[in-house]
Amino acid sequence: KNQVEQSPQSLIILEGKNCTLQCNYTVSPFSNLRWYKQDTGRGPVSLTIMTFSENTKSNRRYTATLDADTKQSSLHITASQLSDSASYICVVSAQSNYQLIWGAGTKLIIKP
């Protein structure tokens, strides 16, 4: 069964600190992996898309890694800001844009 599991479910860190969110998947065939940010009361917004051949991809203070062999991905947030408080969702694409497997997300809270 295609599944995407994220850990931790929730995380609280102090402003300015770094954190890493984890994503494990069992999706076949694998096409790409995406990270979305979802602010409370809003729709998800794409942060990054990684294909099979990409190991690392950065977007400002966000760095995503992908290990296709172990089927794991991580999202590292550097020097966190209050505006980083949100849910971060890992999404794995099987073959097309309508075959996305969504994780349940990690709720990140940044405290001042």
Add this chain to the structure above:
Amino acid sequence: NAGVTQTPKFRVLKTGQSMTLLCAQDMNHEYMYWYRQDPGMGLRLIHYSVGEGTTAKGEVPDGYNVSRLKKQNFLLGLESAAPSQTSVYFCASSYSSRVLDIQYFGAGTRLSVL
């Protein structure tokens, strides 16, 4: 640039009532999608459309109907609402179904069925 707009933002229904959720996008996207998001679960695809006049079932289509009469609009209908349909509904659109195309989301409709 409005992007993807969903109406209404909130709605409360009684069991058995019907309603239609409207999604409009101004990005000239071919593909549109309806998802539902429930606590502790990932988004689940209800229905999607690959172009004007076409619709297809997603992962959880039962109890919902859709229509795509115009390219920019995608309607989601509940004919006889049930408490199990209490959820947050998101509409999304993308230029195509190519695997690297980004889906752009609306702000969601929060629906409660009593």
